[in-house]
């Protein structure tokens with residue numbers, strides 16, 4: 618008897634290597650804009666800081682996602698003291714992300730195993746619709762998922778319980794006992810699953826120290842441990 622029948626999976630940094638793609642994408646944008654290697658390095662570090670600050674403000678509800686996209690590269694250019702058009706950087710960067718097909722080592726065999734074992738696999742991601750669809754298609758991961766839910770298309774994002782309400786409404790066989798949320802994001806995946814009242818499994822590949830809240834039902838550091846946790 619399987620503990621769960623429905624597995625809702627986060628994608629970025631749970632199955633797809635978003636960080637790896639982000640680093641490569643930024644380097645390409647900076648190179649295309651004519652930054653030399655020293656400036657590229659500096660720009661990368663500054664961007665990471667600025668982007669993190671903006672996403673933190675977004676998660677607190679202080680700014681919109683659009684504001685992040687419209688301001689991060691302009692802020693970067695100001696901080697570097699370089700003249701340029703931030704929106705052109707943003708456009709190029711988005712192109713890069715749309716063609717980012719990196720997957721985490723072992724993710725494909727892992728998904729194949731779960732599908733073969735009879736689990737219902739559902740993707741539940743916060744992200745840009747076009748970017749996520751293209752990545753699922755190009756990695757071939759779309760063939761493993763019965764359904765794909767993207768916040769952009771739903772009008773609601775994790776950790777809002779409304780994100781899960783929509784998924785459950787479309788899957789009458791799903792119950793809070795036979796479904797688990799699996800992901801690397803504490804503020805999105807673990808908090809979201811907790812808010813809705815389903816079990817959560819925190820995928821902690823980077824061995825980050827666990828905070829006091831939110832508390833996942835289980836924590837795993839490898840796909841192998843995740844399979845053990847599910848059975």
Ligand SMILES: [Mg+2]
Pocket residue numbers: 627628629630631800801802
């Ligand atoms: Mg993630």
